[in-house]
Amino acid sequence: MRDIGDAVGLLAGSLYSHISSKEAVLLQIVETGLDRYLGALLPIVESDEPADVRLRAAVKAHVDLVANHAEESLVALHQWKFLSGENRARIEAKRHAGSDAFANILADGIESGVFKPVPNRDIAIAGMLGTLNWVPEWYSPEGPATPEEIGDQLADLLLGGLLEPRELQSEARPRARSNSSRARRR
């Protein structure tokens, strides 16, 4: 509180005439971030686009927000655990609304055959959100890439993976690496 007081030119004690508690400050940072996030995410989930298009848009919206509000995002992503009671319950509900948004896109994509079935959908969602929530740990406004470029590349990674498509195909073509035994059979 003393650091905050110094920053705004008030004694720490006087701050309490403006805010009710440290938890209130934390709650406001976390909830402002989450509300902005859900405001960007929910219209994407609810659009009529195919699941892969919506997933790319959701990934880019997520990266855009956490990159452009990196400090605040680190607080929102990690310090929410220090909230308690009703505050914590409300924040947990909003966090779930965010991961449910991704889960809905994944479910639609699997049902429509755009996405592969996965053994456990929660793990797929947690894996994706890890990639996205880690962005504020390394993003720098000095570059080398813009949030837009990062969003596109991470969407490529999560949608398409690293393997060359031919590695995923059942049709063999002669080449040096992993399915050389199949090539030899020709």
Add this chain to the structure above:
Amino acid sequence: MRDIGDAVGLLAGSLYSHISSKEAVLLQIVETGLDRYLGALLPIVESDEPADVRLRAAVKAHVDLVANHAEESLVALHQWKFLSGENRARIEAKRHAGSDAFANILADGIESGVFKPVPNRDIAIAGMLGTLNWVPEWYSPEGPATPEEIGDQLADLLLGGLLEPRELQSEARPRARSNSSRARRR
């Protein structure tokens, strides 16, 4: 320090006859975790397996360690920022050795044609490490999946992505499943 003293049955002041400082405690947690991690990772990078095989093994080793040492991993992954001077420099060098291990596998895979070229390799690595470093945020030893199963599914996600292979192909062919064309040819 008082919490640690309570836990081990010593006055906080007496702790200092056993450890030199709070930073020494933090350093030991972070460095023990990193040394164990590099001990698992480096032999995988240096093996003669193809890049996709090595990447899967590296992903699984990473998940295994952060899941089985979740509390310690959260400290090692986030609190290293509070180290200073030489301690911090040494830890940063070990952190880089870890991401360089993944970068080497990615580079080998792109050069050998197993992996697609990516616009920016650092972003690909940061994206992958995000997925893996986020595991201790959600992993539970109560399930529903073992570290082994989680490692396999996250490797599938990062290597193959979510899209059905046919969505990745430039050559459009009407078919229900990815390898029905081969089945028909038999």
